[in-house]
Amino acid sequence: MLHGRPVAVLGGVRIPFCRQNTAYADVGNLGMSVRTLGALVEKFGLHGQQLGEVAMGAVIKHPSDWNLGREATLSSGLSPLTPGITLQRACGTSLDALITIGNKIAAGQIEAGIGGGSDTTSDVPIVYGQKLRRRLLEAARGKTTRDKLAAFKGFHLRELKPEFPGVAEPRTGKSMGDHCEDMAKEWNISRDSQDELAVASHHKLAAAYDRGFFDDLVVSFRGVSRDNILRADTSIEKLATLKPAFDKVSGRGTLTAGNSTPLTDGAAACLLSTDEWAAAHGHEVLCHIRDAQTAAVDFVHGEGLLMAPTVAVPEMLARNGLTLQDFDLYEIHEAFAAQVLCTLRAWESEDYCKTRLGLDAPLGRIDPAKLNINGSSLATGHPFAATGARIVATAAKELQQRGGGRCLVSICTAGGMGVVAILER
Numbered sequence: 001m002l003h004g005r006p007v008a009v010l011g012g013v014r015i016p017f018c019r020q021n022t023a024y025a026d027v028g029n030l031g032m033s034v035r036t037l038g039a040l041v042e043k044f045g046l047h048g049q050q051l052g053e054v055a056m057g058a059v060i061k062h063p064s065d066w067n068l069g070r071e072a073t074l075s076s077g078l079s080p081l082t083p084g085i086t087l088q089r090a091c092g093t094s095l096d097a098l099i100t101i102g103n104k105i106a107a108g109q110i111e112a113g114i115g116g117g118s119d120t121t122s123d124v125p126i127v128y129g130q131k132l133r134r135r136l137l138e139a140a141r142g143k144t145t146r147d148k149l150a151a152f153k154g155f156h157l158r159e160l161k162p163e164f165p166g167v168a169e170p171r172t173g174k175s176m177g178d179h180c181e182d183m184a185k186e187w188n189i190s191r192d193s194q195d196e197l198a199v200a201s202h203h204k205l206a207a208a209y210d211r212g213f214f215d216d217l218v219v220s221f222r223g224v225s226r227d228n229i230l231r232a233d234t235s236i237e238k239l240a241t242l243k244p245a246f247d248k249v250s251g252r253g254t255l256t257a258g259n260s261t262p263l264t265d266g267a268a269a270c271l272l273s274t275d276e277w278a279a280a281h282g283h284e285v286l287c288h289i290r291d292a293q294t295a296a297v298d299f300v301h302g303e304g305l306l307m308a309p310t311v312a313v314p315e316m317l318a319r320n321g322l323t324l325q326d327f328d329l330y331e332i333h334e335a336f337a338a339q340v341l342c343t344l345r346a347w348e349s350e351d352y353c354k355t356r357l358g359l360d361a362p363l364g365r366i367d368p369a370k371l372n373i374n375g376s377s378l379a380t381g382h383p384f385a386a387t388g389a390r391i392v393a394t395a396a397k398e399l400q401q402r403g404g405g406r407c408l409v410s411i412c413t414a415g416g417m418g419v420v421a422i423l424e425r
């Protein structure tokens with residue numbers, strides 16, 4: 001989809017992203033989403049207005065969040081006649097939310113809508129095992145005290161053992177970091193190159209904050225005004241001292257706390273519309289979403305878990321008659337420094353491009369000076385479902401400030417998928 005009416009990006013906002021168990025430990029997805037949507041409503045003067053749709057998502061979600069998109073909309077200041085939907089594609093969630101809104105706009109179903117996402121790694125749903133859950137339901141249904149007590153016949157204390165949401169892939173039992181460590185070994189990605197990319201991300205983000213780039217993109221929340229993950233004073237020498245975080249035994253582990261995204265809380269959202277709606281409401285169009293694509297890899301049988309963007313991008317380029325070099329900016333989500341470097345190396349590899357991607361020649365090298373120029377997830381942090389909207393808001397503003405250009409957005413996700421898009425002004 002998206003090839004219908006042009007889909008305009010009018011802008012976005014986010015709250016500062018915060019390390020797990022810090023400033024947002026007691027807020028949860030709904031609180032973060034409401035603050036973010038409320039700020040977007042404020043920024044674009046949307047009080048009381050009815051939009052076509054709000055699509056929000058969260059990866060780690062409480063049942064009490066209910067339909068997060070609708071619940072957050074109801075507290076955002078928008079008209080209660082604005083519908084809301086909740087969706088989820090792991091780390092690609094809010095880019096997918098924006099594509100969903102964009103497709104509705106392109107198809108002529110709505111004139112304007114919001115896409116975004118939120119994630120908490122602090123206020124996570126911790127549940128009891130199935131046996132105790134069944135007992136509790138049975139007890140709740142019991143009409144008499146005797147019935148209720150009967151539900152606990154044979155109860156054992158071990159049933160109280162809590163179950164935490166896992167960060168491991170259900171099919172492999174390995175964490176994202178374990179999978180990315182495998183990828184780094186397969187593609188011979190050195191520790192130094194990972195640390196260099198991580199330090200550069202922090203320095204670029206700090207510089208962007210210092211020159212005021214984020215002044216209208218990041219709204220303070222809970223007394224925080226900048227991502228508390230950002231370390232402007234980090235250095236390659238400091239990162240070199242950190243121990244491997246995932247492969248701790250082989251002596252060949254290269255992923256550390258410094259070149260991996262930390263567990264993060266945060267939320268972000270963007271406003272999309274038709275060109276006509278933007279003009280009628282007095283808003284500048286920052287850029288358009290030209291196209292988008294998703295792909296998946298068979299990580300269960302050996303492909304790199306986070307390599308799906310390498311497949312999605314050439315499919316999207318071919319459809320649009322573009323080469324990998326036809327971009328002024330590249331926003332590649334930094335799940336791990338190694339994942340970005342594996343992706344770039346794969347696109348440069350003649351063997352991979354021919355045998356895996358079915359291309360005649362490698363996609364080639366990109367200009368590193370155009371990559372994540374305002375920092376990315378290694379420095380901002382990565383609240384899974386918020387990252388896509390953070391990236392689109394950042395890239396749209398950068399394109400507007402430059403007065404034109406084209407940006408490739410690329411996000412890898414858990415479950416071996418990739419979501420990519422082209423932004424253009």
Ligand SMILES: CC(=O)SCCNC(=O)CCNC(=O)[C@H](O)C(C)(C)COP(=O)(O)OP(=O)(O)OC[C@H]1O[C@@H](n2cnc3c(N)ncnc32)[C@H](O)[C@@H]1OP(=O)(O)O
Pocket residue numbers: 091167176177231234235238239242245256257258259260261262263306334335336382412413414
């Ligand atoms: C598709 C996707 O996006 S997949 C990605 C999904 N996300 C994930 O999987 C999250 C991955 N990350 C993690 O699991 C965790 O952050 C880990 C395991 C990497 C690290 O966890 P922790 O060990 O708790 O990290 P912690 O924040 O304590 O940092 C460890 C040390 O490194 C130091 N450190 C971390 N980053 C930096 C930095 N940039 N500069 C200097 N020092 C740093 C810390 O100060 C700390 O030092 P200390 O031990 O002296 O206090």
